[in-house]
Amino acid sequence: MIPAPIPADDAQRLQALRELLILDTPPEQRFDRVVQFAADEFDMPIVLVSLVDASRQWFKARVGLDVCETDRESSFCGHAVLQPQLFVIEDALLDDRFHDNPLVAGDPNIRFYAGAPLQLPGGAIVGTLCMIDSKPRTLDAVDQAIFSSLRELVVSELIAQEVTQQWP
């Protein structure tokens, strides 16, 4: 397994994430409905809004997963936040970075992962909208466009929360 790398600008990224004041807050319908919509649209067993903190990924919204956080080192999202484009692993068993990852070898037995990085207007990528399946999958061009559109909705909600908190 290749651990999720830490980008050089991680301190600024974490600062942007913490300024959202969203970590460890209760579930909210505006995020829950997006992950449920994505799960239904793509017939995907696991969909998450994952925020990548210093040493963990914490899930603001989740479908199909009982835990609310996992470690950053073994996370797929930790890789996905390194760049702004969709990050798709069609079959984790065929990928050198992930084939022996504990999340692949054990529960939830990830084979397919798609992460849409959540990039704030200032450039910081604070997490992902991600989809996971236990069997290999692909996303065609239309799927990618739909997934990207849902990602933009999540980013809009993150920003809206930030504005609300700054200007109550």
Place this chain on the structure above:
Amino acid sequence: MAVIHAPQPLPVHAPVPPVPMAPPIELLLVEPQFLLRRTVAAVARDMRLANPKELTTIEQAESLLSFHAFDALFLSLDEEQAALELMSRVRNGDTKCAPDVPIAVTAAACGTPLALRLKHLEVRRLILRPFKVKGVLDAIAALRQLPAESHKAA
């Protein structure tokens, strides 16, 4: 935990390039559900299928169609009677749209009376809930290929 200062390039999926095709159509999209409406509109726009005008109610559509023409209409039948009446007015030439403007609809269910009514109104596509965004986009793409025979009303 590994620390790197110059992340290695990762294999990623590039953004979806616009598909070269005919110009996007002007589409009136009436759908009350925010997530569905917004996603369909955004993807249709990104893929250059259509320039959707998003509305949430038939009443809003009625008002807009009194002074604005569209190349195609995509209407939710959540307000069934109002939607049917609006489509009748469109077909009678009582709006700014061409009377034969392509129309697609979504509905929770469709019995024989509604199916006959939709057929009479020359509705090109009926999509029953639950449906996927992809299905709606397919229907919009089909509307592009079946343009109104006459031009938009002046």
